[in-house]
Amino acid sequence: MPHHLMPMLSQIDLQHGTIKDAAEVIVRRLSDMQGHYQDQNAVRDLLQEDPILYRVYLTTPPDHEYQWRTAMSVIEPGKVGAEYYMTKGHFHKDQQAPEVYLTLLGKGQIVMQTHDGQTETQPMLPGAVNYIPGGWAHRTINTGDSPLAFFAVWPADAGHDYAGVADRGFPLLVLEENGQPVVVPNPHYEGS
Amino acid sequence: MPHHLMPMLSQIDLQHGTIKDAAEVIVRRLSDMQGHYQDQNAVRDLLQEDPILYRVYLTTPPDHEYQWRTAMSVIEPGKVGAEYYMTKGHFHKDQQAPEVYLTLLGKGQIVMQTHDGQTETQPMLPGAVNYIPGGWAHRTINTGDSPLAFFAVWPADAGHDYAGVADRGFPLLVLEENGQPVVVPNPHYEGS
Numbered sequence: 001m002p003h004h005l006m007p008m009l010s011q012i013d014l015q016h017g018t019i020k021d022a023a024e025v026i027v028r029r030l031s032d033m034q035g036h037y038q039d040q041n042a043v044r045d046l047l048q049e050d051p052i053l054y055r056v057y058l059t060t061p062p063d064h065e066y067q068w069r070t071a072m073s074v075i076e077p078g079k080v081g082a083e084y085y086m087t088k089g090h091f092h093k094d095q096q097a098p099e100v101y102l103t104l105l106g107k108g109q110i111v112m113q114t115h116d117g118q119t120e121t122q123p124m125l126p127g128a129v130n131y132i133p134g135g136w137a138h139r140t141i142n143t144g145d146s147p148l149a150f151f152a153v154w155p156a157d158a159g160h161d162y163a164g165v166a167d168r169g170f171p172l173l174v175l176e177e178n179g180q181p182v183v184v185p186n187p188h189y190e191g192s
Numbered sequence: 193m194p195h196h197l198m199p200m201l202s203q204i205d206l207q208h209g210t211i212k213d214a215a216e217v218i219v220r221r222l223s224d225m226q227g228h229y230q231d232q233n234a235v236r237d238l239l240q241e242d243p244i245l246y247r248v249y250l251t252t253p254p255d256h257e258y259q260w261r262t263a264m265s266v267i268e269p270g271k272v273g274a275e276y277y278m279t280k281g282h283f284h285k286d287q288q289a290p291e292v293y294l295t296l297l298g299k300g301q302i303v304m305q306t307h308d309g310q311t312e313t314q315p316m317l318p319g320a321v322n323y324i325p326g327g328w329a330h331r332t333i334n335t336g337d338s339p340l341a342f343f344a345v346w347p348a349d350a351g352h353d354y355a356g357v358a359d360r361g362f363p364l365l366v367l368e369e370n371g372q373p374v375v376v377p378n379p380h381y382e383g384s
Contacts, residue, residue, distance in 0.1 A: 005325035006312070007325060008323040008325075009315075010323070011317075011319055012294070059321060059323070062290070062323065062325060066288050067290050070292055114196050122199060126206055127204035127205060127206045128201060128202070129201065129262055130199065130200075131254065133197035133259060136196065153345045
């Protein structure tokens with residue numbers, strides 16, 4: 001009889017976007033990503049309290065590399081200077097590996113870039129399905145005043161390349177201007 | 193410059209589980225799956241009105257076979273004899289290809305089987321994430337009195353094998369007994 005992976009079941013708390021039985025919770029504080037923000041004076045001030053910017057609730061990994069991972073990410077509302085709380089952002093090492101987001105709570109933006117500098121932004125609102133094809137780095141940004149919570153699916157063997165983003169930044173920033181989110185070019189982006 | 197697939201965006205109506213800008217909507221009526229139900233007298237009676245059992249709202253397919261598909265499925269509440277409205281159910285032709293469901297509305301069950309007769313059931317409730325590994329046929333059943341709506345992600349090249357289910361049936365049935373859903377062995381299941 002062939003070996004079959006067993007089906008799995010997880011439960012998202014739809015009021016908070018969390019997963020109570022998460023296999024792992026990744027917690028990112030400002031100190032984990034201070035270099036990602038433009039306003040280093042604001043970073044220094046905020047580091048005293050070192051706020052949690054987001055949490056990722058990972059479900060149990062299937063015991064096979066060709067399967068998929070699922071998670072809920074919850075980005076807190078807040079800003080570092082004029083920039084909103086956001087995720088680090090990453091490329092997949094496997095340039096074919098896609099990722100799908102389904103937003104459940106809150107309001108935000110996803111910013112995507114390719115290695116050769118193409119960019120794309122999409123809104124994130126409850127019910128929005130963002131399809132991120134292989135080859136696009138992706139960062140999510142909470143532009144609202146409540147948590148931004150979204151479900152994600154990606155291949156377990158996709159691999160994460162954070163350095164490609166940390167070294168060069170994203171070509172686009174999402175800032176608050178006059179109380180509204182605006183997308184602007186990143187003056188410090190290290191183009192290829 | 194390499195060719196990159198472009199990111200895509202779809203919008204689910206979270207009140208109804210539908211996708212207004214769906215690329216395609218599959219509509220399954222009782223006449224499309226009368227052989228799947230046990231009570232053929234009930235089938236004959238209901239065929240006069242030939243009710244819609246479920247709809248699948250497919251988002252735009254990415255133009256690359258290694259990418260993924262996403263959809264919302266909405267199963268209406270109702271019964272054919274003692275059996276609830278349900279999907280046809282299928283194996284993936286690619287036995288490695290997984291599928292992920294996230295239930296958004298309603299109440300139901302997912303019934304899964306392998307080719308060698310292993311079975312598994314899981315509840316579907318808002319926030320439930322059902323992870324279906326490769327090799328498991330899957331059928332979803334609305335056991336509630338309102339639409340059961342769930343988001344699905346699967347590989348675009350997974351392929352669908354409906355015949356494997358249509359010929360042999362599922363080893364388990366979900367019936368209403370005394371107003372409650374119960375899972376029972378299928379007396380007509382053609383075991384291997």
